[in-house]
Amino acid sequence: MHKNNIYKAKKRLNFIMALILILGFGGITVRLAYIPIFKPEYKTMVKKQYMKVTRIKPQRGMIYDRNMNVLAKSASVWNVVVSPKTFKDEKQKEVAVEGLSSLLDVEKKKIATSLKKSSYYEVIKRSVEKPLADKVREFKRENGIWSIYLVPSEKRYYLRKDFLANVLGFVGNDGEGLEGLERYYEQDLKGFDGKVIGDTNAWGTDMPNSTQKVYDAKNGNSLVLTIDASIQEIVEKHLKDAVKEHSVENRAVGIVMDVHNGEILAMATKPDYDPNEPFKVFDETKKAELEKITDQTEHAQTELKFLQEQWRNKAVSDPYEPGSVFKIITAAGALAEGVIKEDSDFYCPGYITVGDRSINCWRPEGHGHINFEDALIHSCNPAFATIGLKLGQENFIKYFKAFGFKELTGIDLPGEAPCIFHSPENFSDHTLAVSSMGQTFKTTPIQLITAVSAVVNGGKLVKPHIVKQIIDEDHNVISSNETVVKRQVISKKVAQIIADGCEKVVSEAGGRQAYRKGQKRGGKTGTAEQLDKQVHGEVVNYTLSFLAFAPTDNPQIAVLVLLDTPRIGQLWGSVIAVPVVGRILDDIYQYVNIEPTYVTSDSVKSVCLPNLEGKTVDEAKEILRESNLRYNISGEKETVLGQLPAAGFYVPEKSIVTLYTDFDEDVxxxxxxxxxxxxxxxxxxxxxxxxxxxxxxxxxxxxxxxxxxxxxxxxxxxxxxxxxxxxxxxxxxxxxxxxxx
Ligand SMILES: [Zn+2]
Incomplete structure (x- = not known):
């Protein structure tokens, strides 16, 4: 062989050795492969790497649900890379374009463009699995194209599509956790690099008489979640249906929590995305909007904005006005402080004036004289404004803090947002009254369900968490998240009064659509006006929610569902959110195989009394017959002037409604x-x-x-x-x- 040729061959060999070493033949990180390694500023670095250290990449840990179902795992894949500068000739490039395009399903034009570049390193396709990688190897061997490389990498697989996406998060192309648990537990999941130090043979074979030292990589630890995949599936299914049925514009959120230890059994945001393809915009409307943008910069910016919205975990990152669900907290504080009692009386004429402003009850005709329990059951606004004023600013803030609204819950997920509350100088009596009804401030769903869990579990504020254990690859337990009780907020007695009231919300009032024979369910509805999104002074957007717990005699789980800006249906929490929670509870009961305990009272069906005032007697009779109710008429006039019981109350079927046509007559x-x-x-x-x-x-x-x-x-x-x-x-x-x- 000619001396010059030998020199050339040697030089070429050196280059390939360097390239392979840097690209990770022996397990070098993919991240390094991103660095434009032949730029002058990287030359010294490259040389150092070559001379000293080869990195051995560990395998990322797995993610399991509480029953050890695999939710995420990593596997070896390959990136197909070409080195355009080292191709023999144009003919060889043409063969590569043809072959790689058909094998990898990548456009010919794209491959040809890469091959035209004056570079040593162009990625043609990432994360190719073994069978396809083997085909590429065969193709390069058959055609003698040594400028195609297969660079080892790792791919993260999320085993269920569109599942737990906003909680799991995802990893980037370099395998680093970018969102959700993947990000929060990055240090535990990623493991530790191994390395080979010394005269490493870049081909990966041992060099005789070499002095290399090998340090094994330590694979990442795995996460065992508190999430139950079956309950998660139940919640996702019903949220998805609700989003579709009510055309929910700004996403739906659902959380199921163990009220005693703070374990999150399910947490979902819908619509969401597939963590296997996190960089794809999944929302069809947004996708169409994006396609219309021709300006490249604007396109990129909008795409990023849409992606960030898609990734955000609304259960922890987006505060909202909780509405009447918060009345549970106001009631608990007022009872605990002793400013009201179980039998305290209130009067609701349909509104209350605080300062120089009036606050309406949701029921325009008012609730009349109403005791505390009925005020909670029927969610009377003036009664709760009064309760808030009796509690006073200082105590309101005291319980607001005690229930955890002034701090982060500390859940092990990234991006938890704080509550948005009035500054002390803006906290007037009017804001106090309205805040007592859950309006004019914002909390996150996770804060609210944690606070209500403290009310129903006997008064303990626990720290919610989503990872149960961290285990190593042999399943030895490395650490466990134990129950953290932050403090005792209220007494068991107060907790029981609230739980009893909430049970009646379900058996007699707004939560009625979640009522099931033989199952003790309690809850509170919320119909919150989005006050910061008014149009010409009018509220047009609502957040409808229902927070339930079961069973009421010994609460185990709490379920919160909120629908942010639904567009179709009657926009009341009791109408739209309650049935969703009802169905979630049905499926959970079936899954955990809880037998209903039937009681005598369950055999009677309740009816919500229609409003008959202003109707003719004949019309009223017809309506009552249809509702399976009986009637009794007082007076002899044509029009109904009043009724007993009043509209909105739930009574058993076949109850008698007295219709008054003449108030003058001695009844x-x-x-x-x-x-x-x-x-x-x-x-x-x-x-x-x-x-x-x-x-x-x-x-x-x-x-x-x-x-x-x-x-x-x-x-x-x-x-x-x-x-x-x-x-x-x-x-x-x-x-x-x-x-x-
Ligand atoms: Zn009222």
Whole structure:
């Protein structure tokens, strides 16, 4: 061989050795491959690498759900790279364009452009899996094209498509966690590099007499989440349906949390994306919008904005006005501070004036005289404004802080946003009154569900978390996230009063669509006006939500669903958000196989009383017949002027509604019979005979025989004179004695 040729061959060999070494033949990071290595400023660095160290890349840890279902894993893949400068001739380039294009499904034009460049390193396709990589190897061997390289890399696989995306996050092309848990637990997941120091043979074979030292890589640790993939799937499915059905413009959020230890069982934002393709805009409307932009810079900026919106975990990063769900917190604070009692009375004429401004009740005709429990059950605004004012600014802030709204929950996810609240100088009596109803400030969904969990778990504020354990590759436990109780906020007694009220929200009022026979569910609805997005002074956007917990006698889980800016349907939390939570709870109950416990009161179906005022008597009769209700007419005029019970109350089917057509006429009154000690069935019959209605209060004690309930208390008491159609509240216990009549 000619000396010059040998020199050339040697030089070429040196180059290839350097290239392979740098590109990671022995396991060098893909990140290095990004560096335009032949720019002068990198030359010294390259030389150093070549002389001293080869990096061995560890494998990234896995992500499992709580039942060890794999959610994310990494596998070896290859990047197909060409070195245009070292191609033999144009003919060889043409062969490469043809071959690679058909093998890799990359446009010929794109490959040809790369090959025209005067460079040593152009990526043609990333993350090619083994079968295809083998085909590329075969192709280069058959055609003798040694300027095509397969550079080892790693690919992250998310095993379920469109699943838990905003929580898991994703990794970038260099394998580093960019969002979600992948980002938060980067240090645990990534592992430690290994290295080879010394006269490394770049080909990866041992050099005789070399003095190299090998330090093994340590693979990343894995995460075991508190998430239950089955519950997560349930939540995602129902959120997805709700977004579609109600044309939810600004995304829906759902969280399921264990109220005792703060474990997150499910957390979802819909619509979301597929973490396997995080850089693709998934929203069809936004995609179309993007396609219309011709200016390159504007296109790139808009695309980034859309992607960031798509990636954001709304459950922790986006504060919203909670609306009436927050009344639970106001009530808990006021009861704990003793400024109100269970039997405190309020009066709601449909509005309340605070300072020089008026605050409306959601029910324009008002709730009239209403006690604390009914104010909570029926979500009366003036009552809660009054409760807030009684609590006072200082105490309101005290409980606001105690329930964790002034701090981050500390959940192990990136991007948690703080609550947005009034500054002290802007906190007037009016803002206090409105804040007590959950308006004019913003909290994150995770803060709210954590605070309400503290109300229903007996008063403990726990730290929510989403990673249960960190384990190594042999599944040894490295660390565990134990339950962190931050503080005791309220007493168990106060917690129980609120839980009882919330159960009635579901059995008797706004949460009725989540009510199921034999399942003790409690909750509170929210219909929040988005005050910062008014158009010409009018509220046009709403956030509808429902926060439920179950079972009410010993709450285990809390479920929060919020629909941000729905466009289709009646925009009330009770109408739109409640059924979504109802269905989620149905599926969870079925999944965990909880048998319903049937009680006597469950066999009766409740009806929401329609508003009949202003209707003709005939129209009213027809409406009542359709609702399976009976009627009683007082007066002889044509038009209904009033009704008893009032519209909006829930009564059992076949209840009697008294329609008043003439208030001047002396309405006969009825004396309430003595029902204490009688069986529930006979009490109901007696009231029916007398033209009175009844409402059943939940029973706390359960005897062995659920068929027999006896009345322990009645409101109003016996002998009280009431108008026909009035509701008599009955409390009862189950008796084991079957002889009770
Ligand atoms: Zn009211």
């Amino acid at each position: 006969s009154s009825v004396e309430v019979p003595d029902l204490v000690g009688k069986s529930l069935e006979s009490a109901k019959n007696k009231l029916n005979e007398m033209g009175l209605n009844y409402m059943q209060q939940d029973s706390k004690s359960e005897g062995s025989n659920k068929e027999h309930a006896i009345i322990t208390k009645q409101t109003p008491e016996a002998d009280t004179k009431v108008k026909p159609g009035s509701i008599i509240k009955l409390e009862f216990v189950y008796s084991s004695d079957t002889r009770i009549n």
